[in-house]
Amino acid sequence: MRYLDEFRDPRLAADRLSRIRRTATRVWTLMEVCGGQTHSLVRHGIPEALAGCVELIHGPGCPVCVTSEALVDRAQALARQPETLLTTFGDMLRVPGTYGTLLDARRDGGNVQSVASPLDAVELAQRNPHFQVVFFAVGFETTVPASALAVLQASERRIENFSLLVAHVRVQPAMELLLQQADCRVQGLLAAGHVCTVVGYETYNSLVSAYGVPIVVTGFEPVDLLEGILACVVQLETHSARLENCYARTAKLQGNPVAQQLIASVFEPCDRAWRGLGTIPAGGWKLRAPWRSFDAERRFPQAPVGLPIVEALSHRCRASDVLVGRLAPRDCPEFGGSCRPDSPLGAPMVSSEGACAAYYHHAPSPPHRAPSQDES
Amino acid sequence: MCLGIPGRVVRWLEPVGVGASAEVAFGGVSKVCHMACVPDARVDDYVLVHAGVAICRIDQVEAERILNDLRALAEMADDEILG
Numbered sequence: 001m002r003y004l005d006e007f008r009d010p011r012l013a014a015d016r017l018s019r020i021r022r023t024a025t026r027v028w029t030l031m032e033v034c035g036g037q038t039h040s041l042v043r044h045g046i047p048e049a050l051a052g053c054v055e056l057i058h059g060p061g062c063p064v065c066v067t068s069e070a071l072v073d074r075a076q077a078l079a080r081q082p083e084t085l086l087t088t089f090g091d092m093l094r095v096p097g098t099y100g101t102l103l104d105a106r107r108d109g110g111n112v113q114s115v116a117s118p119l120d121a122v123e124l125a126q127r128n129p130h131f132q133v134v135f136f137a138v139g140f141e142t143t144v145p146a147s148a149l150a151v152l153q154a155s156e157r158r159i160e161n162f163s164l165l166v167a168h169v170r171v172q173p174a175m176e177l178l179l180q181q182a183d184c185r186v187q188g189l190l191a192a193g194h195v196c197t198v199v200g201y202e203t204y205n206s207l208v209s210a211y212g213v214p215i216v217v218t219g220f221e222p223v224d225l226l227e228g229i230l231a232c233v234v235q236l237e238t239h240s241a242r243l244e245n246c247y248a249r250t251a252k253l254q255g256n257p258v259a260q261q262l263i264a265s266v267f268e269p270c271d272r273a274w275r276g277l278g279t280i281p282a283g284g285w286k287l288r289a290p291w292r293s294f295d296a297e298r299r300f301p302q303a304p305v306g307l308p309i310v311e312a313l314s315h316r317c318r319a320s321d322v323l324v325g326r327l328a329p330r331d332c333p334e335f336g337g338s339c340r341p342d343s344p345l346g347a348p349m350v351s352s353e354g355a356c357a358a359y360y361h362h363a364p365s366p367p368h369r370a371p372s373q374d375e376s
Numbered sequence: 377m378c379l380g381i382p383g384r385v386v387r388w389l390e391p392v393g394v395g396a397s398a399e400v401a402f403g404g405v406s407k408v409c410h411m412a413c414v415p416d417a418r419v420d421d422y423v424l425v426h427a428g429v430a431i432c433r434i435d436q437v438e439a440e441r442i443l444n445d446l447r448a449l450a451e452m453a454d455d456e457i458l459g
């Protein structure tokens with residue numbers, strides 16, 4: 001497909017790679033923020049190819065992974081409510097909460113359906129007037145415009161049986177929190193290109209100057225990723241820390257003002273609990289006052305789930321370390337053993353953007369080591 | 377969720393308002409996408425689609441410029457190796 005294939009050209013990728021190798025005089029530690037980038041990097045073998053000059057640590061940019069257990073539990077309760085249809089993106093269905101997953105709720109007779117877009121949930125609401133249709137709205141600024149549109153469309157079409165369980169998160173406060181950690185090893189950041197297409201990247205200047213790290217807006221295809229990494233390495237080798245854009249074909253300094261306006265008309269920043277990272281000030285989005293009637297948390301008084309608590313899986317899952325890059329997925333003792341995509345202990349093994357799933361699918365064992373069955 | 381896909385605008389279905397929509401082609405497959413965030417997109421423009429919503433236009437001039445640069449650099453490197 002146009003604008004994908006060209007940026008997968010192996011010849012261009014090889015050239016970027018050899019330039020990175022020639023430029024780096026030591027190992028630099030970079031973090032890609034977005035889970036979509038993590039998957040693309042691992043799928044194309046880039047972390048291994050860069051061994052010895054760049055260490056990539058994988059950031060918290062997996063919306064499914066950072067959605068709090070409390071919100072997953074809330075969704076679980078809604079899914080089990082009579083005459084209610086809970087909708088959300090497919091990945092969300094298998095994320096374990098305190099009482100199991102949404103698939104468990106469906107198995108027990110709850111109405112749970114995956115949708116590709118919140119706007120599909122609006123259609124479902126219109127077609128099923130006797131059901132309360134709730135969309136469990138997860139995602140960064142890339143999906144917030146879709147949720148905003150869903151609210152505006154439902155309002156315009158007077159669809160009153162539609163609401164949102166809002167779990168939307170904001171990327172920049174999380175980036176800042178990471179940079180503030182005392183044990184932060186990140187020397188350069190690859191910013192999530194698609195979030196920047198919406199919100200722009202001018203505001204990253206404050207992070208660059210406060211923390212002295214290069215930030216490079218980066219795309220998702222192998223050539224894009226290698227180009228972003230090269231730009232970061234060049235900056236680090238020349239002792240500079242600047243904001244740079246290596247994804248100019250879609251990300252503009254000011255982003256998309258129409259999309260921003262849309263977001264701002266429906267949502268406003270709020271504090272948000274991130275799984276593994278704690279509450280991040282202004283780390284999320286909530287519905288503005290005029291749209292609160294679409295807020296599922298207000299519409300439905302919190303009902304006790306009334307289910308046994310599933311064994312505290314979260315004790316064994318090291319997602320909070322993986323999400324901030326403190327632990328590499330393959331170093332988690334549960335990885336590939338008791339934690340696998342078909343029986344995940346934590347969200348990073350579920351999601352198509354989760355770092356653990358990326359390694360499980362694309363690089364389950366390091367290349368220099370034979371896979372072994374009996375590792376303990 | 378962050379995996380936006382570039383598609384080509386085939387034709388506008390509803391040009392205005394929160395229900396704005398267009399037919400967008402992804403390789404051989406066409407889908408109806410919500411277009412409220414890209415009101416200026418024209419037929420044959422490429423847009424980036426997330427969760428059924430086009431969130432921005434792709435700057436085709438910039439894309440070509442970057443590709444030309446990257447290709448020139450790769451060729452230079454080939455010449456260096458061969459020469």
Ligand code: SF4
Nearest residue numbers: 317318332339346356
């Ligand atoms: S491998 Fe599984 S248990 Fe370990 S951190 Fe990843 S999701 Fe959690």
